[in-house]
Every structure is written in C-alpha cells, then in structure tokens.
Amino acid sequence: MTETCKYFIPGPTWVRPEILAEMTRPMIGHRSTEFRALFSRIVAGLGPLFNTSGDRFVATSSGTGVMQAALENCVNRRVLVTTNGAFSERFFAIAQSLGLEVDQLDAGWGNAVEPDALADHLGSRRAHYDAVTLTHNETSTGVTNDLAALARVVHEESPDSLVLVDAVSSLGGIEVRVDDWALDVCLASVQKGIALPPGITVFTVSPRALERAKKHPYRGTYFDFLAYKKHADDQSVPSTPSIPHFFALARQLDDMASEGLEARFERHRTMRDLTIQRTKRYARLASDPEHASPTVTALTPAMKPAEIRDEMKKRGYTIGGGYGQWKETTFRIGHIGDMGVAAVAEMLDVLDEVTR
C-alpha cells in the first residue's frame, strides 16, 4: 500500500494513482464484446464483496440516486425508515419527496439503532410496511449499526417487508453479507470503502425485490431495476455508463481480493482503534463507543474543530468537518479505503502537534 495519503475525509477518499490511471484508458462501447468482458469481471468481483450469488448491478450515479431507486422500485405505499444521523435521515427525506407514507424510528444522533427497539416498533404497530430502510454505517456520527441483527428482526417481525440497505460507508471497509442476512437491496457508492473517485454505485437486488418492482408500473426509466436485470443478463447496463469508472472498478476489485477482504476489514479496525486511542488527550469520541465505526470517527475536541482543521491544512493534511447538526462541535477522520495504518499514524502525529 503506498503511504502518500494526506487526505482523511470520510469520502470521497484518497485514490491510489494506479486506480486513477485506469480511468485514462481508451474508450470502448458499452455494447461491445470488450465491455461485456469488463462487466462480467466486475460482477464476479462484486460477489465476494457483497457475499452474494444473486444479482449485482452498477449504476452511473452517486449513492443517493440508488437510495431513491430502491424506494421507487420497492415501495408502493408505506416504508419505515430507521435513523441515527444525517444519512439515514436522507432516506426519510427521499421517501417523503416521493409522496410515500413514511414512519421513522429514530435512535438519535450518536447512537446505534437497537434491534430491540426495531422489534418493539414492528411488533406493536398495525401498519404494514412495504420495506424497512437500514443504514449500515452512519457517516455523520461514525456509528456502525448491527446490520445482521436489524435485518433479522425485520424478517422475523415483518416477513413481507423488504430490507433496503445503505452500505455506502461500510462496503469494502466492513463486512457485508447480503445472502446470509437476506438483504433485498444493498447499495454503496464507490468513493468510500472501495476507494474510487465518486460517480458510480454498486448494488444488489434480491429476486423478491425484483418481483415487487414488477408490481410497480411507474418505476421511472433511469433507475428501473427490471431494466438493470435485463441488461445485466446480457453483461451490460441500460444506458451509457461512466466507462472510466468501470475500468477502475474492475482493477480495484482485483486489488481488494489480493489484499484479502478479511485483512482489509482488519486494517480498518486497526485504523479506528489507533485513531480513538491517539486522540483521547484532546478529544472525546462523539458517539457510542460500543458501535464505533471502523471507517470514520467523529470527535468532539477541546479546541474549536475549525481551528484544528485549518492548522492541519497548513501542514498539508485534510481531515473531515462535522456534519449537519454536529458541524460546529465535531470533526471527523475518515480512515477508509486504501490508506495504510502508517499513513493514519503519521496524520495522528501531526494532529497531536496541532492540538498542543
């Protein structure tokens, strides 16, 4: 792993030069034999990453587009959105903007969504939910939800509800098991744990989610899951994709497999532990330590967060600002993607210096 990273925001993350170089390859058509081979290579690489033998797709869009698509394709009337920060709240805002009936189960910023609270909500409500949204890793607060447990609760308490998962800041940095946890839609844009420049989103759709989509006549055109399925069966995509991203993704999936996914997850946990341990003197962890994210840490420092970030910038380092309602009081360190533990340690040395 090259140790030149000085860029520590929780996405878009630092991209290795080899990956950027892939994006300068000569163009190929998306109906060509070469593209089909590239697409097949990507689909093969996404299998172990999502831990699924089911359908996996690539959309030329940021993650928000596919969050909207998941709701448009899978929810007819009513959805339950679980929230514990800004990005899970985005699912709520999208559902409202689509005119859906939307209920919210809010754990509060900095907390994890508790499986028991979800079970209580689903068990006590008479409402039928077409789907429940779950956010694996809440990037605004640095909290990882127990996705396996939450998905299990939905399947037990509300078996007809589809499970729609935002894995934007987990996939590639934290294990995701689509088949074992029976996730119906699982999506991640690539500028975080997969460490590509932003612009595409990878996602999975279960057979029962595809069946549900068939019942919705007005799925729109750009994000129609049935069109994705039809074209993927022919090793392609419905409309002209960002082909440079496809070159980069194919290479990156190979490189991630060479690193080994378990080694990659372990590296993320090590970067998190180092970050928490080395910032204790001058900052407190802003969120529940029991659910501290392996990919992003939100900290409440004794000094003004903006001052710390400015001082870091003067020394050539970029760290993340607070997000939403935590903007003024926190800063965030993204330890995500391809950066090495040594790069994080060097950045933490500089942080230590600027906070003295």
Ligand code: PLP
């Ligand atoms: N969900 C989470 C957890 C995120 O962190 C983000 C972006 O930071 C999004 C959704 C939105 O993704 P995108 O910016 O790719 O639309």
